[in-house]
Structures are given as C-alpha cells and as structure tokens.
Amino acid sequence: MTLAEYKYADTIHRCFRCGYCKFPVNWMDVNNCPAYARFRMETYSCGGRLWLTKAWLSNEIDWSEHLAQILYSCTACKNCEEKCPLRFNVDIFNMIQAARAEMVERGLVPAAVKEFLENVQRHGNPYGNAREGRGEWSQETGIEQYQGQDYLYYVGCVGSYDTRAQQTARTLGKVLLRSGVSFGVLGSEENCDGNEVNALGEETLFEMLAEENVRKFKDLGVTNIVTLSPHSYNAFKNDYAKYDGSFPVLHYTQLLRDLITDGKLDVSGGMNARVTYHDPCFLGRWNGEYDAPRQVLSAIPGIELVEMEKNRESTLCCGGGGGNFYTDFLGGSENSPARIRVREAATTGASVLAVACPNCMTMLEDAVKAEGLEDKLVVKDVSEIVGEVCGIG
Amino acid sequence: MSSVYESLVEIVGGEHVSTQAEELYIYSFDLGTTEPHRPDYAVAPRTTEEIQEILRLANREKVPVAPLGGGLSLAGLALPLKGGISLDLKRMDTILEVNEKSRYVVVECGVSQGQLTSYLERHHPTLMHSEPGAPPMATIAGNMAIHGQGDLAHPYGFNSDMVNGLEVVLPTGEVCRFGSCSVSTQWYTNHPLPDVGLFLGWAGTTGIITRVSMKLFPHKSIVGAGQFVVKDENLIPEIIHKITHTEMVHDLVAYSQAIPPFSSGLHHLTINLSADSEKELAFKMELIFDDTLGHYIRSGDGGYLGFNRGLQRPQVSKTSDWRKGGGFEYVGSIMPVETYPDCYRRGREISEKHGIPYTVLGRVIGMSHAMMFSWTYAFNRADPETMDQAREALHETDDLVLELDGAIWKPGTYGQKLVMERMDPNTLNLMKKVKQLLDPNGIMNPGNWEVS
Numbered sequence: 001m002t003l004a005e006y007k008y009a010d011t012i013h014r015c016f017r018c019g020y021c022k023f024p025v026n027w028m029d030v031n032n033c034p035a036y037a038r039f040r041m042e043t044y045s046c047g048g049r050l051w052l053t054k055a056w057l058s059n060e061i062d063w064s065e066h067l068a069q070i071l072y073s074c075t076a077c078k079n080c081e082e083k084c085p086l087r088f089n090v091d092i093f094n095m096i097q098a099a100r101a102e103m104v105e106r107g108l109v110p111a112a113v114k115e116f117l118e119n120v121q122r123h124g125n126p127y128g129n130a131r132e133g134r135g136e137w138s139q140e141t142g143i144e145q146y147q148g149q150d151y152l153y154y155v156g157c158v159g160s161y162d163t164r165a166q167q168t169a170r171t172l173g174k175v176l177l178r179s180g181v182s183f184g185v186l187g188s189e190e191n192c193d194g195n196e197v198n199a200l201g202e203e204t205l206f207e208m209l210a211e212e213n214v215r216k217f218k219d220l221g222v223t224n225i226v227t228l229s230p231h232s233y234n235a236f237k238n239d240y241a242k243y244d245g246s247f248p249v250l251h252y253t254q255l256l257r258d259l260i261t262d263g264k265l266d267v268s269g270g271m272n273a274r275v276t277y278h279d280p281c282f283l284g285r286w287n288g289e290y291d292a293p294r295q296v297l298s299a300i301p302g303i304e305l306v307e308m309e310k311n312r313e314s315t316l317c318c319g320g321g322g323g324n325f326y327t328d329f330l331g332g333s334e335n336s337p338a339r340i341r342v343r344e345a346a347t348t349g350a351s352v353l354a355v356a357c358p359n360c361m362t363m364l365e366d367a368v369k370a371e372g373l374e375d376k377l378v379v380k381d382v383s384e385i386v387g388e389v390c391g392i393g
Numbered sequence: 394m395s396s397v398y399e400s401l402v403e404i405v406g407g408e409h410v411s412t413q414a415e416e417l418y419i420y421s422f423d424l425g426t427t428e429p430h431r432p433d434y435a436v437a438p439r440t441t442e443e444i445q446e447i448l449r450l451a452n453r454e455k456v457p458v459a460p461l462g463g464g465l466s467l468a469g470l471a472l473p474l475k476g477g478i479s480l481d482l483k484r485m486d487t488i489l490e491v492n493e494k495s496r497y498v499v500v501e502c503g504v505s506q507g508q509l510t511s512y513l514e515r516h517h518p519t520l521m522h523s524e525p526g527a528p529p530m531a532t533i534a535g536n537m538a539i540h541g542q543g544d545l546a547h548p549y550g551f552n553s554d555m556v557n558g559l560e561v562v563l564p565t566g567e568v569c570r571f572g573s574c575s576v577s578t579q580w581y582t583n584h585p586l587p588d589v590g591l592f593l594g595w596a597g598t599t600g601i602i603t604r605v606s607m608k609l610f611p612h613k614s615i616v617g618a619g620q621f622v623v624k625d626e627n628l629i630p631e632i633i634h635k636i637t638h639t640e641m642v643h644d645l646v647a648y649s650q651a652i653p654p655f656s657s658g659l660h661h662l663t664i665n666l667s668a669d670s671e672k673e674l675a676f677k678m679e680l681i682f683d684d685t686l687g688h689y690i691r692s693g694d695g696g697y698l699g700f701n702r703g704l705q706r707p708q709v710s711k712t713s714d715w716r717k718g719g720g721f722e723y724v725g726s727i728m729p730v731e732t733y734p735d736c737y738r739r740g741r742e743i744s745e746k747h748g749i750p751y752t753v754l755g756r757v758i759g760m761s762h763a764m765m766f767s768w769t770y771a772f773n774r775a776d777p778e779t780m781d782q783a784r785e786a787l788h789e790t791d792d793l794v795l796e797l798d799g800a801i802w803k804p805g806t807y808g809q810k811l812v813m814e815r816m817d818p819n820t821l822n823l824m825k826k827v828k829q830l831l832d833p834n835g836i837m838n839p840g841n842w843e844v845s
Contacts, residue, residue, distance in 0.1 A: 010717075013718060013719050013773075013774045013775040014713075014714055014717060014718060014719040014774075015719050016424060016710050016713035016714070016719045016720065016721075017424055017464075017719075018424070018465070018528040018530065018709075018710035018713070019463065019465075019528055019529070019530030020528060020529065020530075020708075020710065022530065023507055023529060023530075026511045026514070026515070027505075027507030027508060027510060027511040027529050028508065028511040028512065028515070029486070029508055030483065030486070030505060030507075030508065030530065039408065040409070040437055040481075040483065040484050041409075041411065041416055041419075041435065041437060041481070042416075042419045042420065042435075042464075042481065043411075043415050043416050043419045048419050051418075051419060051422070052415055052418065052419065055418055060418070061414050061415065061418050062414065064413070064414065064415070066413050066414075066415055067414075067415050070415055085708040085710055085711055086710065086711065086713070086714045087714065088714075309515075333408070
C-alpha cells in the first residue's frame with residue numbers, strides 16, 4: 001500500500017506534534033500517553049507514531065522491527081483523541097490501527113503480536129491455551145451453561161484463563177447468582193471477542209470472530225449480554241453491529257449498579273476502606289462510562305472513595321490495552337505505565353485500588369508487586385469488593 | 394557501533410540513546426518550515442551530571458549538540474543543523490521548589506509550561522507565572538533561552554526578565570550557577586552580582602540551561618478577558634498607550650486575522666483583567682472600558698464586545714489546521730508599539746501576495762515599552778508548494794521587521810543572518826569572542842548565531 005492508498009492519506013499529515021496528546025486534562029504532567037511515559041522519546045508519542053506512519057507509507061523510512069514496536073506500543077487508550085484540539089482527533093487511533101493493518105497484511109508485525117494473533121486464530125485466546133479449558137474457571141460455582149437465560153455472562157479471554165482474573169470472573173458470577181440474575185455462560189464454547197485483534201490491525205480475523213460470535217449468540221437466542229471485561233463490552237457495543245450483531249450489552253458495573261438501585265443486591269454490610277478507582281480505557285474514554293463503577297462503590301457503606309489526580313478522561317492507562325497485556329512492549333521499567341499508575345494510587349492514601357477490568361487487574365497487581373507496595377495497596381475488582389461485602393469469597 | 398554511541402549508552406542508559414532510523418527521522422524535524430536536519434544520535438538525559446558527561450564527550454569527539462526542549466520555537470532553533478546529538482531535555486521535569494513568600498519557582502529544564510501552570514493551580518493557587526501562548530509542551534527553560542514572553546508581559550516584561558537564577562552546563566562541561574544561588578541556597582534574585590547574562594537569547598549556543606529560578610506573581614481569584622474592537626489600525630498605538638497608563642491590565646493583545654471573513658480587517662484588543670473582589674473588578678472595568686475606552690465607543694470608532702470571566706487557555710495549535718495541513722510558522726519581532734499599523738498593513742500584503750490568510754498579533758511588553766508582533770503563515774505539510782509559499786513569506790517578513798527598525802525575535806538561520814549583517818560590528822565581535830571563550834570547539838547548537 002502506498003500513502004495514496006492509505007485510508008487516512010488526507011488526514012495523517014495534519015498532526016502538528018504540538019504535544020497536547022501527552023497531557024491529562026489539567027496538564028499536571030506529560031505522562032498520559034502510556035508509551036511516551038515509558039520511553040520519553042518523541043518517537044513514542046502520539047505525534048511521533050503518526051509522523052512515522054506517514055514516513056513509512058511514503059517510503060521515507062523503511063519498515064523495521066523497531067518501527068513495528070513503536071506502532072504496537074500504543075495501548076489504544078484514546079488519551080490523545082481526548083486531548084488533541086484539532087478536528088481530526090476522532091481518527092487518531094484509527095490511523096494507527098490502519099497502519100497496523102498494513103503491517104499485518106505484509107506480515108511485518110513484531111513476534112509477540114504474531115504469536116498473539118496466531119494463538120487467537122488457533123485456540124480462541126491469546127495465551128495459546130486449550131479451548132476446552134476455557135470454562136474451567138466456573139467449576140463448582142453453580143454457574144450454569146447459557147440456555148436462554150436473561151443474560152449471557154461473557155467472560156472474555158483474560159477472565160477465562162488468567163489465574164488472578166479467573167477469581168474475579170468467579171466472584172462476579174457468584175454475586176450475580178446471589179442477586180437472582182438469570183444468566184449463563186458459554187464455558188468452553190466461548191470464543192475471543194476480538195477487541196484486541198481489531199486493535200492490533202488483524203481485520204480479517206476480527207471479522208471471522210465477530211461473525212462466528214454473532215452466529216453463535218443468535219443460535220443460542222441471546223437477548224442480553226453482560227461482560228466482565230470493558231474490552232468485550234466495547235467490541236459488542238460498537239463493532240458487532242456491522243456484522244448484524246446488535247445485542248443489548250452491559251458492562252457488569254452497570255448491571256451491579258442497577259441491581260443495587262433496584263434493591264436486588266444488598267451491600268448494606270459495608271466495608272471500612274479508603275478506595276481509589278482506576279478507570280479502564282475501554283469503559284471510560286472509549287464508551288464514556290465513568291459513573292457506574294463509582295456509583296457501585298459509593299453505595300457501599302464505609303467505603304471512602306478518593307480520586308487519583310488523574311481520573312475519568314484523564315486516567316493514565318494501565319498499559320495493557322491494544323494487546324499490550326500480552327505483548328508487553330511497555331513493561332520492564334519503573335516508567336512502565338502500570339507502575340506509574342500504582343504510585344499515583346498510593347499517593348491517595350487508599351488501601352484498595354479498585355479496577356473494573358481484568359486486564360487492568362493483572363497489569364496493576366503485577367505493578368504493585370514490582371513497586372513493593374503489597375503492604376499498602378491491594379488491587380481489587382469492583383465485583384470482588386461487592387463480593388466481600390456480600391460475604392462471597 | 395561507534396565509541397560515541399557506546400559512551401552515550403554508558404552515560405544515560407541504552408533506552409535513552411538511539412541511532413535508529415525512527416528516532417533520527419523524528420528528531421530531524423522542526424514543526425515549522427525549516428528543512429529537516431538529521432542528527433546522528435538522539436539522547437534523552439535525566440540529570441545535570443549526565444549532561445556534563447555528554448558535553449565533555451562531545452567536546453572530546455567534536456560532536457555537535459543541539460539542545461531540545463518542547464521543540465516549539467517553529468524556527469528550527471533546536472534542529473541539529475550540523476548533525477551530532479539531538480539532546481531531548483524533557484526527562485528533566487522536576488519542579489524543585491516553590492517559595493510562596495518570595496514568589497519564585499525553581500524548575501529543571503524539561504518542565505513544561507503546562508506542568509507548571511497545573512502545579513501552581515493545584516498547590517499554590519495564589520501564584521502564577523507568565524505563561525506563553527505556545528502549547529503547554531513548551532518548556533520554561535526553552536522559553537528563557539529565546540527571550541519568550543507570556544501573559545504577564547505587560548506588567549512584568551519578558552520572561553527572561555523574570556529570571557532569579559540559572560544553573561548552566563557550559564559547553565566544556567562545567568556547571569555554573571548565576572544569581573543568589575551562586576552564593577547561597579536561595580534562588581530569590583538574579584542581582585546584584587556581576588551580570589554574566591550569556592545564556593538568555595542565545596538559543597542554546599553558549600551552554601545548556603539545566604535549572605531555572607523564575608519569578609512568580611500574584612494570581613487573583615477573578616480573571617477574565619474584555620474584548621474591544623476598532624476598524625482603524627491607526628488607533629491601536631494610542632489605545633494601547635492609554636490602557637497601559639492605567640496600570641490595571643495584566644495582559645494586552647491586539648490582533649487581526651482573515652479568518653473568520655466577517656472580522657477580517659478589524660482589530661481586536663484582548664484586555665485581561667484580574668481582581669480579588671467584585672469591587673476591585675468593577676473599579677478596573679470602569680477605569681478601562683468607561684473612562685479610557687468610552688470615548689472611542691461614543692465616537693463610533695470602537696466597540697465593546699463584552700467581558701468573559703475565566704480565561705480560555707490558548708490553543709494556538711488550531712492555527713496549524715487552517716490549511717488542513719499540520720503546520721504553521723510565524724515571524725515574531727520586538728517592535729515599538731507605534732509600528733502596529735505598518736506591521737499590520739505590510740504583513741497583510743505579504744500574506745495576500747502568497748495566498749495565505751493573514752494573522753497578525755501584537756502583545757504589549759512592559760508599559761508599552763515594546764510589543765511582540767507576529768505574522769503567522771499556515772501551510773499544508775503535504776503540499777510542498779504551500780510550504781514554499783510560507784517560507785518565502787517568512788523571509789520577506791524577516792526583511793520587513795528590520796526595514797521597520799524592529800528586532801526579529803527568535804530568528805531562524807535566515808533571520809539571524811539578516812540581524813548579524815546589521816548588527817554593530819563591535820557587538821558582533823564581542824559575541825564572537827564570547828562564543829569562542831565558552832565553546833572553543835563550536836559544539837553547541839552550531840549553525841545558530843555563528844559569527845563569521
């Protein structure tokens with residue numbers, strides 16, 4: 001593909017590289033682009049990626065492994081889109097995604113991305129784990145297979161396979177059972193939602209996953225979906241309609257909020273804790289849902305909810321989006337965004353860092369260990385906090 | 394692998410040095426019209442000590458060093474014109490001290506304007522600094538190095554007039570401190586010691602500023618901007634003179650632009666006021682808009698467009714998208730206020746000649762002692778013809794500044810040449826001697842302010 005054939009050929013040169021994209025709303029630092037925070041070289045800024053993309057497609061520079069890593073270091077957090085003052089800002093991530101698609105097309109992706117995509121293609125998950133094991137997390141929980149219940153509880157790859165995130169998936173399932181919600185899971189029949197595959201630029205594989213999931217959901221008569229992961233939520237809500245899959249979908253924090261409001265979930269037991277909440281990018285900036293998780297936490301007596309300085313639209317991404325929870329292009333440094341983020345959380349004096357995303361959970365929990373903050377800060381999913389309040393382990 | 398590269402890795406660590414094509418490409422560009430110049434190394438140090446070692450190495454190996462702050466001068470001043478090391482200073486971003494009582498801040502050289510604005514708002518809300526109209530990535534030290542001005546230029550002058558002290562790494566690697574910090578632990582004044590102001594306005598050719606102490610000023614609880622408009626550009630100098638006589642305004646900017654078309658040819662004055670009470674604000678508004686400007690309103694020469702509370706942060710980057718092309722550059726100048734009408738008329742002619750919508754702006758510096766007058770030319774980065782048009786317009790404007798007896802502010806190499814051609818020969822010779830003394834191997838930002 002030449003620059004002229006690139007979908008954003010008329011737009012990509014419009015980035016001025018003024019740098020607003022590095023800031024949170026209040027300008028307190030220039031670390032709100034996760035990749036720039038990690039490397040602090042202009043190449044890793046949003047503007048750097050756009051200029052390099054144009055240079056590559058114009059044959060001003062050759063492809064290299066380094067170029068590919070720079071493009072894949074973007075976590076799709078959309079901080080840049082939120083902060084860029086120019087009118088094309090809505091297409092910033094699309095421009096990166098389209099460049100990645102070209103790399104996929106030419107077989108020029110980094111090894112870790114290739115592995116991610118191959119694993120999803122072969123096993124339906126990025127870890128390369130067996131499909132049959134996808135439902136093991138729910139054993140002995142009483143959670144049923146989906147058979148036309150009110151909700152399909154879609155867990156996603158991380159919740160299904162990551163040991164720590166499996167605990168979250170189980171706890172949420174038990175909370176939903178306790179609340180009397182009619183739901184079921186797909187277990188080993190669940191397949192990857194494709195959100196990260198799409199972000200990594202593998203359009204064909206995403207299309208296959210979406211079409212297959214839509215077919216399956218329809219065959220099973222799925223009417224409503226509740227997701228553990230904001231990433232799944234985003235794919236179902238925003239991308240599946242193209243594949244004739246317009247299913248009403250909730251992120252679980254929205255359902256828990258409604259259950260509490262309707263008196264179906266009793267959180268009056270309370271919890272004495274100072275809690276700070278980290279907004280997941282695919283719930284917050286991608287879908288504008290900042291309130292539901294806070295409403296759940298605020299409904300619990302005894303919880304003192306304190307905000308980090310960078311919250312809502314200004315949240316610093318954990319660094320795990322866009323497949324980086326697996327490819328790990330931003331890891332290995334005290335400047336890794338997850339480590340910066342847990343340091344920010346610790347400064348609030350909170351003892352609990354609440355998350356609402358299994359990717360954030362794994363990224364931030366690892367970061368707490370790397371920072372040696374285990375004695376001060378515990379990462380808990382909002383569902384786990386609710387579970388504790390309800391006496392569910 | 395070169396020995397320079399290996400030495401740089403040893404100094405700052407492998408992640409902060411690159412000779413890869415991607416970094417060399419990105420660091421070869423300025424955001425304006427200057428042609429790209431490729432560095433041999435992109436390096437991002439974290440400490441003054443690392444910079445010392447880098448400069449010692451550069452001296453030993455005769456490698457040029459181009460210091461880079463926010464990279465927003467738009468005049469190519471931070472480009473590695475002769476290759477060598479592009480030294481990205483933005484990792485040095487710690488705000489070291491705010492002294493509320495003595496009203497100053499000490500920052501490392503990579504601290505951005507936005508970062509300081511935010512820090513003061515959150516932790517010292519009664520203090521402010523003079524924030525330039527640049528995007529928030531512009532750095533405090535970079536702005537000092539080019540004699541920048543900000544939104545307190547009217548009462549307090551150039552930002553470089555607000556320096557209380559500097560820490561500088563000389564081209565040969567020594568660290569020097571200037572101001573009270575050279576004799577005490579305090580950074581509260583730049584005087585009364587012997588003046589060795591060799592680093593402000595030199596665009597990084599005499600050393601690298603690593604720390605700055607800068608004056609802060611009272612930040613009043615109510616801020617807002619009044620808008621006044623006139624048709625006749627000849628009225629602007631006298632209006633500015635009258636407003637500054639009141640000593641009540643904290644920023645005063647006159648501007649005119651072709652976009653939107655309905656206001657083309659009109660001259661707007663943005664008059665920023667601040668107050669700590671409604672009573673104070675009412676007094677100032679009456680003094681400015683009734684007593685000082687009322688005459689123009691009654692005669693039909695001027696119009697009051699209203700006063701908006703709160704100040705919108707400048708989003709100058711939007712100018713870059715006027716031609717849907719990610720670029721603009723401007724000529725800045727320091728001019729006598731009375732030249733506003735000529736600056737406007739002649740600048741508009743240049744813009745129209747090159748088919749570029751005109752944008753001119755004059756910000757008052759001091760009590761009408763001067764103004765920073767700028768002519769902005771947007772271009773489309775994807776269209777080389779528009780870049781050529783802008784480049785030609787910029788050069789013609791550089792010529793114009795000198796023709797109007799002004800001084801080009803932060804000139805690029807073209808403007809520097811014009812200035813040096815006109816400069817008093819003894820002054821020029823002194824500059825040459827200073828440069829040779831401080832930078833015997835000519836490693837610091839070569840290509841800039843080179844006296845032949």
